[in-house]
Amino acid sequence: GAxxxxxxSRVICxxxxxxxxxxxxxxxxxxxxxxxxxxxxxxxxxxxxxxEGSKATYEQGVEKDKFLINHASLTLSTLTVTSAHPxxxxxxxxxxxxxxxxxxxxxxxxxxxxxx
Amino acid sequence: GEDVEQSLFLSVRxxxxxxxxxxxxxxxxxxxxxxxxxxxxxxxLLTYIFSNMDMKQDQRLTVxxxxxDKHLSLRIADTQTGDSAIYxxxxxxxxxxxxxxxxxxxxAVQP
Numbered sequence: 585g586a587x588x589x590x591x592x593s594r595v596i597c598x599x600x601x602x603x604x605x606x607x608x609x610x611x612x613x614x615x616x617x618x619x620x621x622x623x624x625x626x627x628x629x630x631x632x633x634x635x636e637g638s639k640a641t642y643e644q645g646v647e648k649d650k651f652l653i654n655h656a657s658l659t660l661s662t663l664t665v666t667s668a669h670p671x672x673x674x675x676x677x678x679x680x681x682x683x684x685x686x687x688x689x690x691x692x693x694x695x696x697x698x699x700x
Numbered sequence: 701g702e703d704v705e706q707s708l709f710l711s712v713r714x715x716x717x718x719x720x721x722x723x724x725x726x727x728x729x730x731x732x733x734x735x736x737x738x739x740x741x742x743x744x745l746l747t748y749i750f751s752n753m754d755m756k757q758d759q760r761l762t763v764x765x766x767x768x769d770k771h772l773s774l775r776i777a778d779t780q781t782g783d784s785a786i787y788x789x790x791x792x793x794x795x796x797x798x799x800x801x802x803x804x805x806x807x808a809v810q811p
Contacts, residue, residue: 590742618798627788628743628801677742679799689790689799691735693742 587611588680590692597668598700601698604664605695607678614680618689622675632660668699677683702726704791704802712810718776720805722789725770731792732765733799734774746787747772769781776807784809 587610597603607617615636620628632653633641640653650672652664661680665672677697679689705727712718724732731750735743743779747792749756749763756763772789786806791800 620801627803628797628799633798679743689733690745691743696740 588678588690588692590676590678592695593693594696594698596698596700599669600667602666603668603697604662605676605678605697607661607663607680607692609659609680609682609690612660612680612682612690614645614661614682615658616681617655617661618679618681619653619661620677621680622677624675628677630661632659633656664689666700668697670699675695702791702800704789704800706787706789706802706805708809709801709806711810712779712811714779714781716779718779718783718807718809720776720787720789720807721804722772722774722802723770724789724791724800724802725802726791727767727770729791732763732772733761733790733792734761734763735788735790735801736785737788737804742811743788779807779809781809781811783807 589608591606595603617634619631622628630643631646634653634655636655636658642688650666655661676696677694678692705723731748732745733748736746737743747758747761749765760777764773784806788804789802
């Protein structure tokens with residue numbers, strides 16, 4: 585099946601720094617990628633929809649200036665958490681949509697962010 | 701807005717069948733999905749069903765869809781300890797084609 589990778593798998597950073605998370609579709613082209621965050625023991629919350637070559641669409645309540653999304657190619661989207669704070673600590677998961685068949689989402693393994 | 705609900709917890713004995721239920725509100729959903737998440741890991745797509753189908757079977761997994769009642773279920777036959785995980789149903793969100801996730805059901809399999 586289709587594979588989506590994320591890098592890094594886990595990151596610890598100091599408060600105030602910025603962290604970039606990469607999401608790659610390895611064997612298919614993804615015109616659309618989705619970014620989710622998941623707090624412990626909770627469901628996934630959609631943050632934004634990333635479209636190749638255009639601006640991302642953010643969900644209500646998600647600060648676009650804090651969570652910068654760039655979808656530069658059909659296989660890569662990045663999420664940058666700017667000026668991270670402890671409350672940004674979470675599990676961030678990306679999903680890439682393969683539109684050649686059923687619009688099922690293939691998920692990356694997730695990135696665990698801990699902000700000290 | 702769209703909403704997807706699941707029961708939070710299910711406990712079964714090894715070898716028994718597990719049935720995980722899900723209800724959704726968006727009547728325009730095209731696809732409905734079941735994902736599995738093991739501790740500390742990402743999501744694994746288990747199966748999906750197109751909205752004009754009533755049932756789909758894939759080895760030990762059976763998905764039932766009652767579109768009138770907006771009810772989706774996942775049956776796992778001969779449940780094994782390796783099936784212990786959180787199971788999420790997801791709705792394809794109608795015209796938006798973005799996934800709306802349920803709250804997740806923690807399946808605990810007792811040996």
